[in-house]
Amino acid sequence: MKKIILTTESGADLPEDLAVKHDVQVVPMHIIMDEKDYEDGSLPVQEIYDYYDRTKKIPSTTSTNSHEYQEFFTKINKDFPNCTIIHIGYTSKASSSFQHAVLASEEFENLFLIDALNVTGGLTAIVMYAVSLLEQEPTIEPARLVEIIKAIVPKSKLAFVPGSLEFLRAGGRVSNVAYLGGALLKIKPRIELIDGHLVSNKKYRGKMSVVSEKLMRDYFNQYNIDRDQLYLIYSIGLDDGIKQRAEEIAREHGFQKIQWMQAGAMISTHSGPGGFGIAGLEV
Incomplete structure (x- = not known):
């Protein structure tokens, strides 16, 4: 064989x-970045955030x-x-x-x-x-x-919220008007994969500590996820307290095997620091 x-x-x-x-x-x-090609995985994610802080540009x-x-x-x-x-x-x-x-x-x-x-x-x-x-x-x-x-494949469900609209705005994914309105109201979009497309289908208001909990509870209400495995995704900058609370919520819903994943350079370039996501397979 x-x-x-x-x-x-x-x-x-x-x-x-x-x-x-x-x-x-x-x-x-x-x-x-700066016309230099880096293989994803070879570039520390923090360098992307540092580059944006210096230039107000995001890498492609x-x-x-x-x-x-x-x-x-x-x-x-x-x-x-x-x-x-x-x-x-x-x-x-x-x-x-x-x-x-x-x-x-x-x-x-x-x-x-x-x-x-x-x-x-x-x-x-x-x-x-x-x-x-x-x-x-x-x-x-x-x-x-x-x-x-x-x-x-159709049973894999991913939902996440970026830590800030700033990277989405810098990358041209939200208008300046929408960015200003969202920043003032502390609004964060929930982004999901629908038939392979990235779709923003809901907005949350508040601090990430509040938003992450709302995201998880909505996710569990919407999808019957296999309790054998849950994936929690974070980008650098997400508060440890939010991670701890996320695990508590996951265990409250019957998940014992929880895998944390750090968003790499490819994903972080689009979503920015401090983001949070959740993924699993429907039964």
């Missing part, structure tokens, strides 16, 4: 210890290109001869990365591609579900594993 290798992109924010423990291969996306981001995917998949084949690769990719609705993987896949016969239609914790939830399936049944046929993973 051929070994199955799971892969994903850095935009999953998959914690490094989990990637190493479960042998998940991660291909980097890119951050462009770019996807993994097809040549990089070719090199990535080729190296895996060299390291794991006769393997089968299952790539679980960053949503195609918000990045061209998945399409580049599709272009690269034409040269490989042992490669399956899955568009996760999700990012950060929502993508990690799918990857770790695949890890669990593979560890439970290591001899599973690749086509069958792909079929099961694809079926779970």
Whole structure:
């Protein structure tokens, strides 16, 4: 039976210890700052915030290109001869990365591609579900594993609130008028992945300590999330007290296994410091 290798992109924010423990291969996306290209993961997130403080500009981001995917998949084949690769990719609705993987896949016969239609914790939830399936049944046929993973994609639910509208405004994602109004009223948008698209579908008012709790309670009311695993996402700057309260709320709702994830450079470039998110799989 051929070994199955799971892969994903850095935009999953998959914690490094989990990637190493479960042998998940991660291909980097890119951050462009001062016309210099950095691989996501090689640049400390704090440098992005420091850059914004100095320049009032946010870095740009770019996807993994097809040549990089070719090199990535080729190296895996060299390291794991006769393997089968299952790539679980960053949503195609918000990045061209998945399409580049599709272009690269034409040269490989042992490669399956899955568009996760999700990012950060929502993508990690799918990857770790695949890890669990593979560890439970290591001899599973690749086509069958792909079929099961694809079926779970619509059940991955991610919701988050940025710590500030400032990064969204600087990146052109909110107008100056909306930014000023939101800043004065301390309004924060809830952003979710709907059919792979980033959608702002609700607004909260108040401090992040209040907003994060509202987000969690709304999330649990809206979705029946599998109690076996919950993912909590934070960007640098989120108060430790908020993290502690988030865990308390999660345990009140029956979650015992809670995985914290730090938003990497790719996600933090768009959401800024002090953000909070939650992800899991519906049953």
